[in-house]
Amino acid sequence: MGLMWRFFAPEGEVRAQKTYNSRLGILGGISIIGTTGIVTPMSEESWKRSLSLELEIKRASGLTRVILVPGNHGERFVREQMGVDTQAVVTMSNFVGYMIEEAVRLGFCQIVLVGHPGKLIKIAAGIFHTHSHIADARMETLVAHLALLGAPLELLTLVSDCDTTEAAMEHIEAYGFGHIYNHLARRICLRVMQMLRFTKTPPVCDAILFSFDNHILGSNRPVDEIAKELQC
Incomplete structure (x- = not known):
């Protein structure tokens, strides 16, 4: 029995x-x-594979456009500020380059990177693994692009001396250089397309930067335009 x-x-x-x-x-x-x-705890390779699996499931369900976010803040922003179904959202963690390559392999036609500048500005410097133990260069990237936009030496020095992106952002706002975020978003997309330059049919790439209080800071093109495409 x-x-x-x-x-x-x-x-x-x-x-x-x-x-x-x-x-x-x-x-x-x-x-x-x-x-x-x-x-x-997973190894890094196992972690990456689990994130890739989510991409595969989204693609198998019929999605052709994907939003890659570093973490939960990005998903909340997509839901509350873009009005887009979060079924299109996939977490990429620090593995930006890997997840972009996986999205290309799976045939997604549009990749939208959404996140806080503290993570995404690293991509503008060609850094596609955003964990601090791999590379940082946040302040250096901000200083370089502020200089390209004609920022005064005083602002460049203040930003260079900052320990956090949030602190640097306060100085940027005080000096009226908030337009740097649109500039950085375009630079991020350029870096992604450079990475994919040998891809036969590269996807459309967009980038949106937001603040910790969930406000849009900048994007490579109008956010409403991007959101409308994602809802197709």
Whole structure:
């Protein structure tokens, strides 16, 4: 005579809404991981593969346009400020170059990079892995592009001495150089297209920068125009 075991996870469906399950096609409840209750940290390659899997699922569902964000702040911005279905959003974490290449491999026709300048301005310098242990150059990038826009030496010095992007942004606003964010967004797209220069049919690339309080700072072209295309 055998035994039949039945396992229950109270409020499983509710708790699952706070996870990535639905994005990975796991519906109807929460997933139970392992037997110890401990989740072993992924290697970087495993982490990248899990993010790529989400891209594959989106593409298999019929999506041809994708929004890549560093993390949850980007998804909230897309939902609240762009009015776009967050089903088009995929987290890229620090793996910008890898995820762009994966999106190209899967045949997406439009890639929109959405994030805070603290992450995305690194792309303007040709840095496609944005973790600080790989490279930084945030202040150097800001100083270089402010100089290109004719910023005074006093502002360049203030920004160069900043420890955080937020602190630099306060000086940029005080000196009336907020238009740098449109400039940086265009530069980001240029860098992406340079990276994809050997791609036979490269996708359309857009970039949108936003502040921590969820306001649009700049973009390579009007955000409404980008949002309209994403809703097609």
